[in-house]
Amino acid sequence: MNHKADTSGVSHYPAANDATASHLITPAYLLALCSGLLGTLGIFVLLLTGLNLTDNLPPPAFSNSLCVDEKLNFLRNNPIADPNLLVIGSSVAWRHVDGAALIRHSPQLRPFNGGFCGLHANQSVYVADWLLDREPSIRQVVMIADPLDFAGCWKVPDAVFDRTDADRYVYENAAPWGYYMRYFAPRSLLRNAQTVKLQRANRIEWDPLVFNRFGDGPLEPAKDRGLFYGAPEPLDRSCFTALGTLAQRLQREGRQLLVVSTPLHPQWKAEHDPDGSFLADFDRRMHATLAPSGAQYWIPDHNWTAPPNAFVDAIHLRWSAVHSFSAALAQQLRIAEARALADSVLAGDAALLQ
Secondary structure (H helix, E strand, O other), rough: OEEEEEOOOOEEEOOHHHHHHHHHHHHHHHHHHHHHHHHHHHHHHHHHHHHHHOOOOOOOOEEEEHHHHHHHHHHHHHOOOOOOOEEEHHHHHHHHOOHHHHHHHHOOOEEEEHHHHHOOHHHHHHHHHHHHHHHOOOOEEEEEEEEHHHOOHHHHOOOOOOOOHHHHHHHHHOOOOHHHHHOOOHHHHHHHHHOOHHOOOOOOOOOOOOOOOOOOOOOOOOOOOOOOOOOOOOOOOHHHHHHHHHHHHHHHHOEEEEEEOOOOOOOHHHHHHOOHHHHHHHHHHHHHHHHHHHEEEEHHHHHOOOOOOOEEOOOOOOHHHHHHHHHHHHHHHHHHHHHHHHHHHHHHHHHHHO
């Protein structure tokens, strides 16, 4: 064996490989590595620049969902001044409220549509908490609730996006380029770049990325797409728990919450809830969730009739039907405000009698 031992018993091995190791990383290798990295970065910057110049640049992938990220991009470029009404929920909130119709029927309202597509109920609560922290002028909150969004909350994280990054991007007008690097997703970037320009121009019928000045998302396809949605998953207790935490927060802060069960296609109810037990359970859970905070619950099917051909699928209304739905919603908001005022007067009277 090619080593020597000293009297302490510690072996000394020759540094036969030191010279070899010193040749593994050479200046030329480092130069080539840096050149490759800079070259890749340069190509990426050129790609972003080219897409931007041709209006094909998607927003940074904060959530890696194009419609969510585009809504953040809209809010960044179109701030809504001093809103007093916040609309939250998934795509049914985004597409089922017409802010202009609300104002026509209740001129004091300043609506802000904070609905984001594809969210479960716990994620809508996450977004609501973020917007409430950023928009102190909000006094009323409306959640447009789809029963399908109250299933499977346990499968998805609450955080749709990083709040710190969203704050800087939306509210502090931070430069976007660093976020393209932080959320580097070349495959989705290239995929979204193929369609985003058409979506923004309302030229992809079933997936438009169009917003009015309130953040609403009009949807008016030429035809419907059948029911599209099948049987619902079981309702998830954690979805209602998340909503309950929001209701308690709003009660503490003296803000009102109205939850609206979105209209559903009669054919979907006939096929997937023929005895009404699923929706009855949903309503029961909703009442139990909201009762401790005094939040209110409206079921439009009880006193609003959808016009003929109102639905484009099982859960979404076309924009022409949203106008009358929003008028009915404005009336419910007035009723909710009157009830809240009456409750506060009664509470004040009770306190005086004690």
